[in-house]
Each structure stands twice: as C-alpha cells, then as structure tokens.
Amino acid sequence: MKELQSALSTAGADGSKLVLLSAVGSVFCCFLDFIHFIRCLTDDRKGESARMAEAIRSFVNTFIHFTKPIIIAVNGPAIGLGESILPLCDLVWANEKAWFQMHYTTFGQSPDGCSMIMFPKIMGGASANEMLLCGRKLMAQEACGKGLVSRVFWTGTFTQDVMDHIKELASCNPVMLEKSKSLVRCNMRLELEQANERECEVLKKIWGSAQGMDSMLKYLQRKIDEF
Amino acid sequence: MKELQSALSTAGADGSKLVLLSAVGSVFCCFLDFIHFIRCLTDDRKGESARMAEAIRSFVNTFIHFTKPIIIAVNGPAIGLGESILPLCDLVWANEKAWFQMHYTTFGQSPDGCSMIMFPKIMGGASANEMLLCGRKLMAQEACGKGLVSRVFWTGTFTQDVMDHIKELASCNPVMLEKSKSLVRCNMRLELEQANERECEVLKKIWGSAQGMDSMLKYLQRKIDEF
Amino acid sequence: MKELQSALSTAGADGSKLVLLSAVGSVFCCFLDFIHFIRCLTDDRKGESARMAEAIRSFVNTFIHFTKPIIIAVNGPAIGLGESILPLCDLVWANEKAWFQMHYTTFGQSPDGCSMIMFPKIMGGASANEMLLCGRKLMAQEACGKGLVSRVFWTGTFTQDVMDHIKELASCNPVMLEKSKSLVRCNMRLELEQANERECEVLKKIWGSAQGMDSMLKYLQRKIDEF
Numbered sequence: 001m002k003e004l005q006s007a008l009s010t011a012g013a014d015g016s017k018l019v020l021l022s023a024v025g026s027v028f029c030c031f032l033d034f035i036h037f038i039r040c041l042t043d044d045r046k047g048e049s050a051r052m053a054e055a056i057r058s059f060v061n062t063f064i065h066f067t068k069p070i071i072i073a074v075n076g077p078a079i080g081l082g083e084s085i086l087p088l089c090d091l092v093w094a095n096e097k098a099w100f101q102m103h104y105t106t107f108g109q110s111p112d113g114c115s116m117i118m119f120p121k122i123m124g125g126a127s128a129n130e131m132l133l134c135g136r137k138l139m140a141q142e143a144c145g146k147g148l149v150s151r152v153f154w155t156g157t158f159t160q161d162v163m164d165h166i167k168e169l170a171s172c173n174p175v176m177l178e179k180s181k182s183l184v185r186c187n188m189r190l191e192l193e194q195a196n197e198r199e200c201e202v203l204k205k206i207w208g209s210a211q212g213m214d215s216m217l218k219y220l221q222r223k224i225d226e227f
Numbered sequence: 228m229k230e231l232q233s234a235l236s237t238a239g240a241d242g243s244k245l246v247l248l249s250a251v252g253s254v255f256c257c258f259l260d261f262i263h264f265i266r267c268l269t270d271d272r273k274g275e276s277a278r279m280a281e282a283i284r285s286f287v288n289t290f291i292h293f294t295k296p297i298i299i300a301v302n303g304p305a306i307g308l309g310e311s312i313l314p315l316c317d318l319v320w321a322n323e324k325a326w327f328q329m330h331y332t333t334f335g336q337s338p339d340g341c342s343m344i345m346f347p348k349i350m351g352g353a354s355a356n357e358m359l360l361c362g363r364k365l366m367a368q369e370a371c372g373k374g375l376v377s378r379v380f381w382t383g384t385f386t387q388d389v390m391d392h393i394k395e396l397a398s399c400n401p402v403m404l405e406k407s408k409s410l411v412r413c414n415m416r417l418e419l420e421q422a423n424e425r426e427c428e429v430l431k432k433i434w435g436s437a438q439g440m441d442s443m444l445k446y447l448q449r450k451i452d453e454f
Numbered sequence: 455m456k457e458l459q460s461a462l463s464t465a466g467a468d469g470s471k472l473v474l475l476s477a478v479g480s481v482f483c484c485f486l487d488f489i490h491f492i493r494c495l496t497d498d499r500k501g502e503s504a505r506m507a508e509a510i511r512s513f514v515n516t517f518i519h520f521t522k523p524i525i526i527a528v529n530g531p532a533i534g535l536g537e538s539i540l541p542l543c544d545l546v547w548a549n550e551k552a553w554f555q556m557h558y559t560t561f562g563q564s565p566d567g568c569s570m571i572m573f574p575k576i577m578g579g580a581s582a583n584e585m586l587l588c589g590r591k592l593m594a595q596e597a598c599g600k601g602l603v604s605r606v607f608w609t610g611t612f613t614q615d616v617m618d619h620i621k622e623l624a625s626c627n628p629v630m631l632e633k634s635k636s637l638v639r640c641n642m643r644l645e646l647e648q649a650n651e652r653e654c655e656v657l658k659k660i661w662g663s664a665q666g667m668d669s670m671l672k673y674l675q676r677k678i679d680e681f
Binding site: 069086087089090091092121122123145147148149150151165168169172173175176177179180183184186187 | 558559560562563564565570571574575577578579580581582583584586587588599600645648649652653656660665669
Binding site for chain 2: 104105106108109110111116117120121123124125126127128129130132133134145146191194195198199202206211215
C-alpha cells in the first residue's frame with residue numbers, strides 16, 4: 001500500500017496527465033497477507049489493529065484526494081480492497097476473464113475503501129449487498145452490466161486495447177481532464193472522507209476485539225478443513 | 228401493516244440475526260383494501276386521510292430504522308407499497324414469475340415508501356419515472372437488470388434456493404451484518420425520514436381533498452367498466 | 455436556446471399538463487455552431503466567453519426549475535448539450551436508431567448541463583466517464599441499459615408510439631404529475647444549481663483562455679485534415 005501511495009504521490013506532482021494502474025501476471029489484487037496479519041494481531045492486538053486501520057485509511061484517502069484521472073486495467077481476479085477502491089477511480093477496464101469478489105463477512109470483517117457508500121450508488125443497495133454481505137462473485141461482463149466496470153476487453157488483445165485507449169485519452173488537454181474530474185468529485189470528497197473514517201473505525205474495533213480475532217481464526221480453520 | 232411492524236419490533240430485539248420477509252400463496256403484496264378505504268374516507272375524510280397517512284409514515288419509518296438486515300423473497304406480484312419499500316430492505320430475491328408495478332398516478336395518488344428518492348438512486352430518474360409516473364410493469368429479470376431485485380430464482384426451486392442462501396448468510400458474524408448495514412445506512416437515515424414525511428404529507432392532502440376522492444372514484448368506475 | 459426557454463416558460467404557465475420535446479428531421483440535437491462561436495471569441499474573448507457561459511447557465515436552470523414533467527423523444531443523434539440535459543428531464547424515449555455522444559474533451563471543453571453530477575448518479579462514475587472523458591458513443595439500447603434512456607421504440611412506429619404513450623400519461627391527474635415531480639426533485643434543486651454554476655464558471659475560464667482557444671482551433675484543424 002505504501003509503494004502505491006508513493007507512486008501516486010510522484011504521479012500527482014510530475015508532468016503526467018493520468019495514471020494507469022494494473023498488475024503483472026494473472027491476478028489483479030488478492031487479499032492482504034492474512035496469516036502475517038493474524039500473527040501481528042496475536043503479538044499486539046490493540047497496536048496492530050490501530051496501525052492496520054490507519055494504513056488503510058491513509059491508502060484510501062490517497063485515492064479520494066488524487067486529482068488526475070486514474071484508469072484501472074483489471075487483468076485478473078480483483079479481491080477485497082483491490083475491488084473496493086475501483087469506484088474511487090475514474091475508468092475501470094477489465095479483461096473478460098477478470099472477476100470481482102469481496103468476502104468480508106465470511107471472515108468477520110466489515111467493508112473498506114468507501115465501498116459501503118460507493119457500491120450502492122453505482123448498482124443500488126440490493127446488488128451492492130449481494131457483494132458486500134453475501135460475497136457474491138461477479139464476472140467481468142456482469143460487473144460491466146452493474147456499472148462497476150466501464151469496458152471489457154478480450155483477453156487476447158487486452159494489453160494492446162488498454163494501451164490504445166490510454167493513448168487516445170492522453171492526447172486530451174490535461175487541464176480539461178483534471179477540471180472534469182474535479183467537477184465530478186468536488187461534491188463527494190467530504191462524504192468519502194467521512195465514510196473512510198467510519199469504515200476504518202469499525203475495522204479497528206473488530207480487529208481489536210476477541211470476537212473479531214475469533215472470526216478470523218474460524219475462517220482460517222474452515223479454509224484448512226476444505227483442503 | 229401493524230402486524231408486520233410488531234413482528235419487526237420483536238425481531239429487532241430478540242437474538243435473530245436477520246429477517247426474511249415473504250408471503251404465502253401466489254401474491255407477494257397487493258393493494259391496500261381500496262373499497263374499505265374509500266368507505267372510511269366517505270365517512271370522515273379529514274380524519275381518515277390523516278390516520279392512513281400516519282399509518283404509512285409509521286410503517287415506512289419502521290423499515291428505515293430497522294438495524295438488522297432484511298431479506299425480501301418476492302414470491303409473486305409486488306404492487307404498490309409492497310414494491311415501494313423494497314429499496315429500504317437489504318437484499319431482494321425474486322421468483323422469476325414475480326412482477327413489479329405501481330400505478331399510483333392512475334388512481335390519482337402520489338408515491339410512498341421513499342420511492343421518490345430511492346428509485347431514482349437505483350435506476351436513474353427516467354427509469355424510475357416509467358414506474359412511478361407511467362405505472363410500467365417490470366418482470367423479475369428486468370427488475371434485476373435495473374437493480375431493484377438483486378437475485379432471481381427459478382420458480383420450481385424458489386423456496387429451497389431462498390432457504391439455502393439465508394442459511395449461508397445466517398452463518399455470518401451477526402455483529403458484522405449489523406455494522407455493515409449501519410455503515411451503508413448511516414448517511415441516509417435523515418434523508419429517508421424527510422422523504423417519508425413529505426410523501427405522507429402529500430398523500431394526506433390528496434386523500435383529504437374532493438379532487439383526490441374524485442380521482443379514486445373515477446379509477447374504480449374504470450375498473451368496473453372493464454368487467 | 456432562447457426559443458426553447460421561451461416555449462418552456464409559456465408551457466409552465468398555461469394549462470398544459472406536460473411538455474414533449476423532440477426534433478423534426480433525422481437529428482435530435484447537434485453541436486452549437488462552432489465556427490460562429492470561434493469567430494465571436496476571436497473578436498471579444500472575455501465578453502463572448504462570459505455571454506456564452508451565461509446563456510448555457512440560464513438555459514440549464516430553466517430545466518432545473520421547470521415543475522411539469524418533461525418527456526424527451528430522441529428521434530436521432532443527440533450530441534453535446536442536447537444529451538447532457540437528458541437527466542434533467544423526466545422520461546427519455548428514444549428511436550432505436552438514435553445515438554448519444556459528448557466529445558467535450560476532444561475539443562478541450564468541460565461538460566455542461568449538470569452532466570458531471572447526473573451521469574455518475576445514473577450509471578456510476580466509470581460508465582459516466584467513458585462518455586464525459588472518452589467521448590464514448592452509446593446506441594439507444596445501450597443508453598437504455600445504462601439508465602440514460604427509459605424506453606426504446608422501433609423506428610417505423612416511433613412517432614405513433616410516442617403519441618400513444620403521451621396520451622396515456624396526459625390522462626393522469628395533473629396535480630399528481632406535478633406533485634410527483636416535486637417530490638423527486640425537491641432534494642436536488644440546490645445541488646443542481648450549484649453544479650450548473652460551477653460547470654459554467656469552468657467553461658467561461660476555458661473559453662476565455664488562450665489555451666482553450668488553442669484547443670478548439672486544433673480540434674477544427676484535425677476535422678479539416680480528416681477531409
């Protein structure tokens with residue numbers, strides 16, 4: 001998360017017109033390192049839960065405050081925080097083989113990345129809850145139908161298509177791109193900051209509680225039992 | 228309405244994790260008893276219009292304030308208030324044979340259940356007005372495409388599918404379910420209460436007016452003529 | 455723009471129940487007269503940019519404040535401001551051959567007509583940006599899938615279908631139509647006025663700047679080179 005924040009900080013200040021975020025390989029974004037996180041929590045539950053909540057708060061705020069357009073090219077599965085931040089970006093392009101899932105409630109966590117307010121805005125509350133509460137998996141085309149993804153490209157031409165569309169977009173007047181983004185976002189910044197704050201506050205409480213710890217361990221146990 | 232409010236009040240206070248609302252038989256929700264209502268209005272227009280508006284206001288507020296997830300299983304046609312409250316619930320599952328319709332304007336009534344603000348949020352203003360102003364009927368799959376319904380099940384397996392999915396959801400940590408719902412809703416409660424207030428105020432005026440009474444009687448006349 | 459405002463002003467005050475907006479011929483709405491506008495800007499950049507921004511602000515405000523339902527029948531291509539105001543209207547019916555496009559960024563302009571807040575509300579931010587930033591063209595059926603259009607009619611029966619549906623709508627109680635519209639809109643008026651204000655402020659700055667002028671001339675040059 002810190003590397004990405006640092007890259008965005010550089011891109012925000014240099015002469016670039018926009019930012020393209022993608023991943024190398026077949027996965028776009030996986031969970032955080034769960035085992036490592038639980039180990040840290042075991043050592044210092046209060047401290048670690050506060051640190052992790054603060055890290056997520058700061059990471060999400062970076063997206064909320066970024067003024068240049070961010071284009072996301074989802075090359076493969078997007079799970080958890082990597083999915084929840086999509087609505088904070090400006091264009092979301094997906095490989096037709098990509099899929100999207102949050103299973104927060106299965107391991108007793110509440111959603112992050114302002115997803116609790118952005119997902120209902122995009123697809124309505126009921127469809128949002130299918131993802132947020134039920135952990136429903138959406139394929140790229142379904143996610144496009146629901147407005148989470150704005151364009152789907154064939155797997156074989158994904159990289160080329162993304163580059164072609166980025167070049168076209170980059171030929172626009174950069175001042176217009178930033179002005180357009182600020183017109184869209186100016187009304188929402190405060191609402192998003194507050195949502196981020198609330199979500200991280202709840203996460204800190206969950207991680208800091210015996211019950212939250214227990215939910216995560218039970219989830220791990222189920223995963224192990226499945227093997 | 229009072230029975231349902233009482234059931235929700237019990238469910239809100241006992242150990243249950245979530246509420247599943249459905250209906251027995253082939254219909255999910257029909258109109259209120261129109262003939263009975265008109266008879267009451269004829270006896271005491273001012274009093275009855277105020278009582279009915281207050282009953283709806285209180286019923287809708289119960290949904291606005293309920294803190295546990297409400298899952299709606301729409302077994303058949305959902306008409307009027309039974310449809311307009313769907314966006315106040317958390318998951319909306321429908322039998323593929325179910326359909327959705329409001330024909331408020333045809334009998335000279337204005338919408339209720341916060342539908343005037345929730346339907347545009349879910350499907351955009353123009354699609355919302357097709358339902359609210361034009362009384363357009365949506366089949367389950369169309370309602371799913373527009374975000375009013377979050378999942379459609381086959382008629383033959385509807386009951387079983389609903390129970391399977393409810394069991395899965397009920398296995399989640401109940402604190403997370405409530406926290407998630409409160410994160411989604413915390414920003415909207417005041418807006419919803421005010422919308423409910425305004426809608427019921429307008430309904431009271433319509434029912435209390437000679438013109439409103441006249442619209443309802445004309446509607447009944449047309450219905451009788453159709454037979 | 456002034457003719458349309460004047461017609462709306464008349465319709466708002468007379469006995470009509472609703473307004474139907476359409477166009478004669480094969481196009482619904484094209485760009486403003488670009489060459490003429492650039493010539494005026496060349497003569498008096500500060501004055502003309504202020505005048506044009508004010509004209510758009512006033513035109514868009516007319517739609518924001520209109521209290522009777524406006525039904526739009528999009529007979530053919532809707533480009534620029536003619537598309538961006540669609541979400542300010544109440545029902546949007548399209549000929550299946552109609553298409554929708556804004557290419558503001560290609561000639562260095564920022565969006566207008568409150569589109570920066572209304573398009574994300576209707577289709578989510580990413581899909582909205584495909585149109586607003588990338589100038590993506592939507593065919594009528596796609597626009598219907600995204601909620602911009604609420605109904606698509608076959609080309610052969612378009613005019614007849616529109617008239618049939620308008621007659622049905624016009625048979626409703628006019629008080630209910632206005633009350634319903636005011637219930638939907640009452641929460642949004644201030645937000646829309648402010649968005650309109652901000653958008654026109656940005657447009658004035660762009661048109662009044664050497665850089666903005668340059669973007670428009672470059673766009674014209676590209677168009678000429680294409681021939």
